[in-house]
Amino acid sequence: MKARTMKALVYEAYGSPEVLQIKEVDVPAPKEHEVLIEVYAASVNSWDWDLLRGKPYINRIGGLRKPRFPILGADIAGKIIAVGASVTRFRPGDEVFGDLSGCSWGGFAEYVCAGEDALTPMPKRLSFEQAAAIPQAAVLALQGMRDKGNLRKGQQVLINGAGGGVGTFAIQYAKLHEAEVTAVDRACKRDMLLSLGADHVQDYRNEDFTANRRQYDLILDVVGTRSVFKVKRALKKGGTYVMIGGLMPRLLQTLLAAPLIRRFEKKNVTILIHKPNDADQQVWKLLAEAGQVTPVIDRLYGLQDAAEAFRYFGEGEFKGKIVVRIKSETPTP
Missing domain, CATH: 3.90.180.10 (Medium-chain alcohol dehydrogenases, catalytic domain)
Incomplete structure (x- = not known):
């Protein structure tokens, strides 16, 4: 050189x-x-x-x-x-x-x-x-859904902030597991989210997923703008809420509330700490080479x-x- x-x-x-x-x-x-x-x-x-x-x-x-x-x-x-x-x-x-x-x-x-x-x-x-x-977005999606969320075939999954890097990989990974996916983001991203396989798309400015009485097995929250006490209403008993990003007050609230929600409502609430590593990047390498994710x-x-x-x-x-x-x-x- x-x-x-x-x-x-x-x-x-x-x-x-x-x-x-x-x-x-x-x-x-x-x-x-x-x-x-x-x-x-x-x-x-x-x-x-x-x-x-x-x-x-x-x-x-x-x-x-x-x-x-x-x-x-x-x-x-x-x-x-x-x-x-x-x-x-x-x-x-x-x-x-x-x-x-x-x-x-x-x-x-x-x-x-x-x-x-x-x-x-x-x-x-x-x-x-x-x-x-x-690398970062895909690994966060993988660790959130596979490791923290224990994603399983056929589950009902909601991804809040689905239109960014983490969300677009998360949708594709969830669909590989035949999950039913609800994607929450801005309305302008609707067509893109549907093209990736999302079954339902919600515009967060017009619809509050914590208030429509529908519940999910797994909620992956990339933006973390809503109170965990509201989010848990959208979580099934035995389900898991994984917070990946968000405002510091929301992160602290989630951290403190998690043990109580787990004990009294039998719902899992957790925060993902990003762990970059070659092994998880290898997972996405193979999926990309097989044409299963883009x-x-x-x-x-x-x-x-x-x-x-x-x-x-x-x-x-x-x-x-x-x-x-x-x-x-x-x-x-």
Whole structure:
């Protein structure tokens, strides 16, 4: 590798997308158990958005006044160009995708270093852009439905916030288990949600799923805006409510109320703690290669327009994932 500097999307203060700038910075060097990746695509997640704004304030841990990681981006796909001395799983030239939230972030750049355990070989027949849309959102959907929700064939499932990254993967995974899926989001996403297999679609602005007397075996809540005491009304006895995201007061309320709801109403209430890992990424790799799931990409931006990608994300109208293309090239067949 000859390049010593690279272009990256950098922010030096918390705020709106206006604080994001394209700058020339040094190319990182891989440590002993790391690889250096030439990034072809990276996708925007809600965690990126929260880190950009520094809200809620828990996202400022390690960087109270200025960002700890000046380059955002966890979900990436690209090609390995150098490996650390102790790396055994990969070699230069391998095409990979993965979630760097457990490493050092930095995905919105031409190059990034990552621990080898964070990475998975690219799914065959998928583009770098499609692969970059998978890691964090798909793994959250899998861990929420399979691990926390104990999803079983034929169950009635409700997904609140179904039109984003996590929700679009969750719908497809639930339908693979022949579940009856109710998708809750904005009306403008209705056609997309139905195309993914949702059996029912509710516009949260016109219908409150906690007040219509219907109950579900599993509720996967990506947005967490409603009180757990209202949500439990929509849960069958023995059912499970999995909270993936939401406002801090709602998270705390759910955490404190869970034991009481479990004891007195026999309903399971839990919060998912994200655990990025290669094994779960492998699950989605195989499903994608088999054509059983398809990443939904709303818009594709170039690195020079990445700040606009964040602006669009903040509007909440996007369907599935927003992807930033760093370099144009199709993966090796």
